[in-house]
Amino acid sequence: MDLFLQRCFDGMFNGAIYASLALAIVMIYRSTGLLNFAQGEMAMMSGYIALVLLSAPGATGIGFSLRGTGWAEQWVPFHPWPTAIAILGAVVFGALLGAVIQRFIMRPLDGSDSTMSMVNVTIGLLIMLNGLTLWIWGPFARSFPSPFPSGKDDYLPVLGARLRYTTLGVWAVLFVVIAILGLLGHYTKTGLAFRAITSNRESASLVGVNTSRTLMIGWAAAAGIGALAASLVGGAIVLEPLTMMKMLIYALAAATIGGLDSPLGAIVGGLIVGLAQALAPGYLGIPTELTLLPPLGAMVLALVLRPHGLFGTVPVNRV
């Protein structure tokens, strides 16, 4: 029982990260019908920005800067920043990146309405951002400090298992994010506009909603959430140029299982994938390095049997 509970707790940490990234993917899918394959790489760049902002010059382990130029030390005021502030900086960077990508790449493509050109562009962005990250920061794995107490004894004993503060922390952050999104969505004009676009884009623009501007804000918010996901991996997962590629597939699996247009589905899906990943090696005899398979299998199964996922809306096909 302790072991089972412990594994569940371990899975919950990853689950929160997957859920956040899945939430970002779902936000964009809901409003534009586009699956952003570059979401993970956008998040990863932001994660590296957080590292640049928080790493003290010359510190070992995480000590590094923008290609060793000392750029960050020289130009960033009050550098190095405390972890939490650096993460905020990364979120701002991520949001800006998302807004720029929406404004200059996605918006001009809006009229084309072709699934394939959307896939091409996001795959292109994935390759490009990954290459850029590799070029700037090299192929090394960096350990990332957690903003929450992550020492050896920082846990809450629950029935003999250890519920770590980092796990509690990421879920708390996730719920705060959801609450903020909910408040923004229901009490601001932009939020209302975003919901209108989600429900029917054409009608929304007909009643005077500035769709381009609203979508840009939506992209910024989604990318910001992604950036948060990448910055919170600290303590458990090292950051390397391939990290987010794996994260992306888990997040995509989570989003698909939950239903690609359902934010609630993204959270539940993330939790399911995280738990499956933690429990499968112990109980199904699946070797650790193959933990990709259960979520992937679940995703395929979900797509084949229930393409709209657990909480998604059933699409209507008009010929």
Added chain:
Amino acid sequence: MTEPTAAPARARSKLAFVGWLVLAALAVIPPLVASPLDLTKLSRLIVLVLAVLGVNLLTGYTGLISLGHGVFVGIGAFAMANFIDQGLSLYIAGLLATIFTGIVGVILGLPALRVRGLYLALITFGLALAFPPFARRLGKLTGGVTGRNVANDAFVPPAFLGLDDHVHIWRYASCLVVVALWFWLARNFVNSRVGRAMRTIRDNEPAAAAFGINIAKTKATVLAVSAAMTGTAGALQALLNPYVSHGDFDAFLSLRLYAAAVLGGLGTLIGAIFGVLALIIVPAVNGAIGLVDNEAVVFGAGLVLITFVAPGGLASLLRRRNGNTSAS
């Protein structure tokens, strides 16, 4: 894809024939000027054309987005290595590896019969990511963590040709012949009844169903052919490179193949060649002007750019536009 009327069609096919002839003539030059090492590199790129053509057949002609063709390259390569171990001749081993990959392609692609568009892209992307760790676990079949050698001692010119000192030329020519053969098969395939059904499915699936096209059967057929030719590419790759490892077939291979298919031009056979040319030219140009110390950046940017500038890929830039362009 618009079907041109009869007269321009004949003129175009004549032009295409001349084009292929020029290409064949160009293929004679490298063995005369290139060093053995460069020739081997070139052979590898020529083999890559086949994999890009596989993506093109599925994505460009049938509209099924595949981000996982690197998996089929890997399966073909590992199958080849193991069939050779069984003491089979290269021809038989190559044929078996091709057929094997085709069958696996249909099995792996079964979900493709149900899901479309983005969802299929998702599944194939997942496959591409899952393949390397999976292959790593297969022990002796794949050489596990370190990879394994491929016995390519038999991949030498037959004695009566007297080419014993020019093994590389023989290998280059063999690859060229196999690729040309597949191109010929692919051309006939896309012009066949199934080929027309493929394009109808791509353009409008419900309409295709209404016309009485058996969607599942057509998709399964394309999957088999596409996977098989990609498997051949893998088999040849294994022979040229006589070493295969799970790391060679990571998700980036799949993404590069997809990118090459798009850059070259989806829905045209020649697009596969242009795509691989882009794979060569992009790093070369990048290296020459020293833009970024990472070719993937330029490559990804190229993929984004081409969607705006020429959605039909490089092939569409050369083709004369006759009213309706065939961007897919």
